[in-house]
Amino acid sequence: MNIVIIHMGFAKYLIYVLRQIKITNPNSEIFLISDKENKKYSKYSIFVDISKIQSLESKSFKENYIHLGKSAPNYEMFCMLRWIILRDFMREYNIKECLHIDSDILIFSDLNKALNPFSNYKISLAHNLALTMHIKDIEILDEFSKYLLFKYTNENELNKLKDMYYKTDRINNGVAGSISDMDISREFFSRVKEPIGDLSEIVNDSIFDSAIVYGEPEFEMLKKGKYKLKKIFFENKIPFCNYVLNGENKKIKFHSLHLLTWTKLFIKKLSNCKDLDFNPYFINIYREFTAFKSKIRKYINK
Structure with missing residues (x-):
């Protein structure tokens, strides 16, 4: 199985993600499409210089992108641009099949076996998110x-995004100003006529994680203060969580764990196969420090 990660910039957790893939899938080719700063991880991956995977469509997207998100503009643009980069990479390297994962996802299974139930689908996703x-x-x-490019070059589509950005119920729900790659991903794949495999569906008592912060009411959650995470525990270096919907108590194997946003804090610990536990106080400190760093970056980049 070809495994592809597209990532820019330094991230302490990236080494643990790459190492974990190498441990669980030693015979797979792991491609890290990144800037030269991350060439040092060649022990665990095949480095691909992202600056050399640039098509005319990539250039056009960057020229037409309008920022409608809460994250830094360059970051949000890159999160969308990476799908065009992934397509261009697969074409250039003549790759017919691959698993693309975010750079904050830990893999714990042999992917050839884990993905076998989805072999009849042309594409499979977790919760219609890419x-x-x-x-x-x-x-x-x-x-x-092409759909991504269309959304930012067609006037009607761009106006729809702006309407979505300022939509009243999104403001009331606290998500105004957060048009992201996930919004467009969900919109596109919900319209695809081809059957799409659902990696977030339990198959053979196992599942791919869509996000460790989401799980209720199906999964047992670890709750402390205002924070809730799936109550992950390990057996023989494999993560599990109890499925508890409608009074059931069934142990479900997780092929992957997705530690997005502030839960990246737990990547190192979980890569060492330690049961998940946390202190809300340290999470608050981590989030405040991360927000502070973000403000400093925005100030420097003005």
């Missing part, structure tokens, strides 16, 4: 890439 994406047909990825 954050964990098994691609067997590049044409769907090509359509997605």
Whole structure:
């Protein structure tokens, strides 16, 4: 199985993600499409210089992108641009099949076996989001890439995004100003006519994680203060969580754990196969420090 991660900039957790893939899938080719700063991880991956995977469509997207998100503009643009980069990479390297994952996802299973139930689908996702994406047909990825460009070059589509940005109920729900790659990913894949495999569906008592912060009411959650995470425990270096919907108490194996946003804090610990536990006080400190760093970056980049 070809495994692809697209990532820019330094991140302490990246080494643990790459190392974990290498441990669980030693015979797979692991491609890290990144800037030269991360070439040092060649022990665990095949480094691909991201600056050399640039098509005319990539250039056009960067020229037409309008920022409508809460994250830093360059970061949010990159989160969308990476799907075009992934398509261009697969074409250039003649890759017919791959699993693309976000750089904050830990893998714990042999992916050839874990993905076997989804072999009849041209593309499989977790919750219709392109954050964990098994691609067997590049044409769907090509359509997605063109759709991204269409959203930012077509006046009507761009106005729809702006309406969504300022929509009253999004403001009331605290998500105004957060048009992201996930919004467009969900929109596109909900319209695809081809059957799409659901990696977030339990198959053979196992599942791919869409996000460790989401799980209720199906999964047992570890709750402390205002924070809730799936109550992950390990057996023989494999993560599990109890499925508790409707009074059930069934142990479910997790092929992956997705530690997005502030839960990246737990990547090192979980890569060492230690049961999840946390102190809300330290999470607050981590989040405040991360927010402070973000403000400093925005100030420097003015």
